Amino acid sequence: MRKLLIVSFAAVASVAHAAPDAPSPILTTPEAKDVLSYAVPEVARVTHVDLNLTADFKAQVMRGTATLDILAKPDAREIVLDDNKLVIAGITDAAGKPLKWTVGAHDEYKGAPLTVEIDSARRIVITYQSDPGASALGWLSPALTAGKAKPYLYSQGQSINNRSWIPTQDSPGIRQSWSARITVPSDLVALMSAERLTPAGEPAAPGWHSYRFRMDHNVPPYLIALAVGDLKFQPIDRRTGIYTEPAMLTRDAAELSDTGKMVDAAEALYGKYRWGRYDVLVLPPSFPFGGMENPTLTFATPTIITGDKSNVDVIAHELAHSWSGNLVTNATWSDSWLNEGFTTYFENRIDEALYGKERAATLADLLWDNLQRDLKAAPDADATRLHGKPEGTFGELDYTKGSTFLRTIEYAVGRARWDAYLTSYFDRHAFQPQTTAGFLADLRANLIKGDAALEAKLQLDEWAYAPGLPANAVHVRSATLAKIDETLKRVNAGAPIGSIDTTRWSTQEWLRFLNGLPREQSAARLGELDRTLGLSASPNAYIRSAWLVLAIANRYDPAIPSIAQFLPSVGRGLLIFPVYRALKAQGDWGMPIAKRDYAIARKGYHPTVVATLDRLLG
Incomplete structure (x- = not known):
């Protein structure tokens, strides 16, 4: 193993500046209606969010302003945002003129509509702070960190938690570019899921530093992410590296040393990585997920650090989201399999490219076990449909049934043809929302092309809309796990x-x-x-x-x-x-x-x- 050198934040390369993307399209078909958002984007929608916030660790709130750019119909006189217990001090237009606003009835899960009377304004400024119990924000005392000396803050936006600290239209189908200035105590470092404009920070008030960030691509708002703590960086290669607490840096970087190779393998499969850098932030143990695919900066749990690289498939998964989820995004959470099923399939292909067919088969075979478990445990048949309920499928079915669907297509048409289709699919729909109906239409137009025999063989509608598992599902079997099964037989028969x-x-x-x-x-x-x-x-x-x-x-x-x-x-x-x-x-x-x-x-x-x-x- 080559020796890894610790570098300063100032050494981290910055992506060249580009103008923000033009607004991404929104989908207006009935299946693209997001019932978990109060927004009415066909009337007025947010296209850019600019945050200027201070992290108050004592009060456990983020406070400051959010400036929103709005694209609206000429006769639109209001915009509806998503809000979850934000404490709003006032809303003005860009010139400082106060605007009228109201917060509607609060739903325990969805939060509340924040309606602003914009009249002719197309930029508004919201002065506010988050609630101490904001569902997106994890405020950790020093005792809950590795270093035990300094506090820590991290956010988790998926699926609809970011409305608890950012007043915007919190729907995956309403993609937005964004920028931010985050002010934190001067002994802490702020990171976000965007280009890092001031990697070393810049002085603000005495005892405070500010960090500035910019995301010029339009992203679903759940991907706006923040972390603040005692953080250091270690590079892996020219565009990848690891952030974590100092005490964990050498261990984490060694475990994740294949990250750069994963990016190369992913690009070889399905086209250019479009987000500049790909870094990984290993968080404290309280992080609730294995990983979160925040652009440019995957958030990862320390539980994947086991010393043998046997769980780095989590990083392959979050990296794959840079195409399926971040680049092409489910328009609503009823179609979450478009993010997770695609990504689980893609992850397995990265694992195969780097670690061989048997490693990939082992992971796929275990997922088959999980698929069978969730099909049996689902509370009702509807919970097993890929295009399902607003919160998605039961258990991990969006991952397991979704990836099995795509693997079944691969086996039916051949890998070369399937890979060419997927590459073209990501290109056609880059930086856009997608629905199950839209994906099936794309498959029929660009892969099946009127082949009735292939259409019948694939059973697309049964996979997408019917409960259970179609009969043509492909089960990949692992020789490694077959040996474990033989061991189990002996042990279950009484072997010591x-x-x-x-x-x-x-x-x-x-x-x-x-x-x-x-x-x-x-x-x-x-x-x-x-x-x-x-x-x-x-x-x-x-x-x-x-x-x-x-x-x-x-x-x-x-x-x-x-x-x-x-x-x-x-x-x-x-x-x-x-x-x-x-x-x-x-x-x-x-x-x-x-x-x-x-x-x-x-x-x-x-x-x-x-x-x-x-x-x-x-």
């Missing part, structure tokens, strides 16, 4: 745990093994598993989560200390929700444990995670 060799197992092999064990186990067998494999003390959060779910299902008391240590140390929903759900299922044994540990862990979780767990355990 000490007879198996786990020294070279990847995270994926561990998960296949642990999840393949019968849910009913004796205390003696659980003890043998734990002592032999060190499960309760595993530093790998994926392994620990899977083990704890099994232990809890059997009310295994020796695992209680491990539960108490694990839950406050990880904030990723994928890993902690199953543990809390397993505890709840154990009623009088599990609920006291869940509530006790949650009372300790709650202050370190992101607001979206807190909301979910409050409902689960309330």
Whole structure:
């Protein structure tokens, strides 16, 4: 491994300045109506957002101004924005003339409409601050960071959380360019998902520094992202690098050293990377997701750092979103599979290019397991449709059923033909919203081209609109996991745990093994598993989560200390929700444990995670 050198922020290359893109189109077909936004973009829409905000860590609010550029019909006299508990001091036109505004009835999930009487104004200035409980913002005390000395702030916008700190039209179908000036305490660094104009910051008031950012491409507003903390940078190559807290920098950069190769592999598959730099920010453990595809700056959970690169597929996934999701975006969250299904398929192709067919097959085979799990667990058939409910499909079906759909097309038409189509698809719809109906129309026009036999073979409408899994679904099988299945047969037949060799197992092999064990186990067998494999003390959060779910299902008391240590140390929903759900299922044994540990862990979780767990355990 080559030695990596720490450089200053000033050394980070800046993308050459370009004029902001012309406004992206909006879709006005019935299926493109976003029921989770109050906006009426066909009358008046936001085209650019300029933020000038200060991060007040003591009050836990962002305060300042948002200046909005508006494109409206000549006779439009108002614009409707999305608002979630913003504290608005006033709204003016560009000349400072006060404008009338009202906030409508508040919905617990959607927030409220913010209606501004713009008259002839096409630029408005909103002076406001966020609420301390803003659903997008995670404010962390120093104790919840790696360094334990300085506070931390990060945002998570997807799907409709950014309306809690940015007054705009918070819909993925209303793409906007944006810019920002963020002022923070001078011992902290601010990062955003955009070109970094002042990487080293610039003096503001005594004790404060400001950082300026610019995104000239139109993006869905959920991709506006912010992080503030004690952060350092380490380059990987000319256009990629890692940001994280100083104590974690060397470890994180080593684990993610293939990031530049991933960008090269992605470009070789589906065309030019269009966002300038691609950096990764590894956040504190409270980050609720594996990763978030914020342009130029993927946000990532530290749980992917396991020392063996077996979980860097998360980075491949977020990178792939630079095409599917960021470049071509679901117009509404009813079509979230257009983001996640495409990206999961693309991610697997990057993994294959870098790590070989068997690694890619292993990941795809595990996703098939998840697909079957969610199809069985879905509350109703409608929840399994790709074009589905406003919040998307059940569980991970937008990822797993969506990617299986695309893989099935690949197998039907051949990889070369499919890859050529996908490359052209991303080019045709770059920086635009998309719907399921729009994608199917594009497929028929540019891939099927009137071939009735191919149309019948692909079953496009059944995949997109029908529940369940079509009969032509392709299941990729892994030889690696087949060996684990053989091991499981022996263990489940009574073979000693000490007879198996786990020294070279990847995270994926561990998960296949642990999840393949019968849910009913004796205390003696659980003890043998734990002592032999060190499960309760595993530093790998994926392994620990899977083990704890099994232990809890059997009310295994020796695992209680491990539960108490694990839950406050990880904030990723994928890993902690199953543990809390397993505890709840154990009623009088599990609920006291869940509530006790949650009372300790709650202050370190992101607001979206807190909301979910409050409902689960309330």
